[in-house]
Amino acid sequence: MTRTSSRVRSSVAEIEIGRYLPLYNRLSDEQQYAYKLLLPGLLMMLLIHFIPIVWGVLISVLGVDSGYVSQWYEAPFVWLENYRFVLDPRTVVGERFWYSLRQTIIFSVGTLLLTYVLGLTAALLLNQRFKGRFAARTLLLLPWVAPSVVTLLIWRMMFQQQSGIINSLLLSLGVISEPIYWLIGDNTIWTLVLVHSWTQFPLVMIMLYAGLQSIPEQLYEAASIDGAGRWEQFRYITFPQLKPVSAVVVLLMMLWTMINFTSPYILLGAQPPQSGQVSILYIYNFAFSNYQFGRGAAMSVVLFAIAMAMAMLYYKYLFDQDFTEGDR
Template identity: 35%
Template sequence: MSIQPVPETVPAAPIASKPQSGKGAAVGKRPMWLMWPSILLLVVIIGIPFLIAVYISFLNLDQYTLRSWIHAPWAGLSNYITALTAGNVVGASALVSLGVSLAFSLLTTLLITPIGILAALTVNTQYRGRTIIRALYLIPYVMPTFVTALVWRMMFLNRTGLVDRLLAGLHLADINMYWLLGPNSFWAMVIADVWASWAFVYIMVLAGLQSISSEVYEAADVDGANAWQKLVNVVLPQLRHILGLALLLSTLNHFNNFTLPFVLFGTPPPIQADVLPLNIFVSSFQLFNFGLGGAMAVITLIIMLIPGFMYIRVLRLGEVSAA
């Protein structure tokens, strides 16, 4: 399998006319006032609900105090302590759900990364039928998450599901695996998410492969490098920034995945599949403990911001060292 792409002709982009300076122009001669509608929408849709969630996390807010939630009893840090120690009455604590979410997101990202890279390499070169294969690769990714969860829920049904019948027919497992409850529920969630999300890494890697100049491959051919040496010493170093971004976004997306476990297991879910977003939903909208749900939501936001800041920091350090 060759990893060297066939250069494609790209039409020349039209030359953009020089923007005229005038009233409303700002840095770089761009009318910065055009950004105010977007900023206003971000404040209304994200900023204000975030501040409300932070405020609610310090209140003893439930179905009895919801009507006058502004004057609900002040709870201080008790919601955060309860979230980290006890959790809700039908599910796990935030620490247990955090462990499940971390294991789920990291394991899923670890599994889909080589699948996405190999898939991108298979369609990087020009051959007959490549367009059809590219389209087929995108089918799992473009399917709605709830449809994917429903299909896999039917496949994981005990005794009658396709997975149990297939494994029993191949004498690899018992026909009563109970994928939707108990310890196997975690692996059912991982398998379903791997099938649905590997195409994200494939898209990112394929875009990076198409951006590598053919001269790099020609230089490797002159040095006598084989396909494996090209992949390890030429391709992967060129893709390290794209792969880093893909791994970060993939991990955060899996960590924050709510629809898949919600449709796959229902509520309350098995403890082994009680991810943090699902725990927040059960605490807030089924047990009506909005203060506890708000505390869990704030904890989730803080955890999700940490890898983002780390990635930006590493990226800036790389730019400074390159300069």
């Protein structure tokens, strides 16, 4: 790096971070440059991700309720009282929160299973050579590309008990004899799984499809010489070779479903039934209906801890696989 080139550096490179962070001076010129490029992104993440999270944890041990919304810092310190309250199954709130966690698990495991089956089927079909394969792939991706607020409202309309097309179709096909309540009552969670899976299966499909494409052709050639049929090829080559991608799919789908707010919020409308209140929706309604931010924050931290425990698995997997390889 010559001194002359530093004169024409643009303003991005002129920020003197070293003045504030002594450690920074010990980095090489290239490393400093990399950090300068990353600086805006890191600052924003610090402001909106990390500070609020720390703050959220702080609030979860304060008695912030409707009286302290604008003076949260004057709220009394209550130790772990908020956690005890929301996790105590004898209180109404605690009981409902546990129930919402259970519904969250049904939601994420159910979605994972359904999207995986649909996604794998679609990916396998697309992996064959046929006319119109590209068009089919494009069309199958549309549920995921169309804005989810819109598609969720379409499903909400289709699932109406009186006027919805789904009940009307099922009735005329003789599958059911009475119109079903899809959006209220105890089975709402399954409707949620169905609809959310529809919005997410294209993502699973495209990830598995990319995985399928990277399986070496020679494996299949060798297998067919050995007389392996379609099923054997799937069982002993395709499925095991997809394992790394599948692991990512499993963790991402479970995690993202667990923290998904849009699907239950839009699909279930203004008065969501208890059965459809997955944790994040329950916390939202609880916190904003009576401004119990301290307790709401405590529940959020619990949800976060569960999600993080799963994310750990995901990272462990990524690091073991190929994350460090990306270093260049």
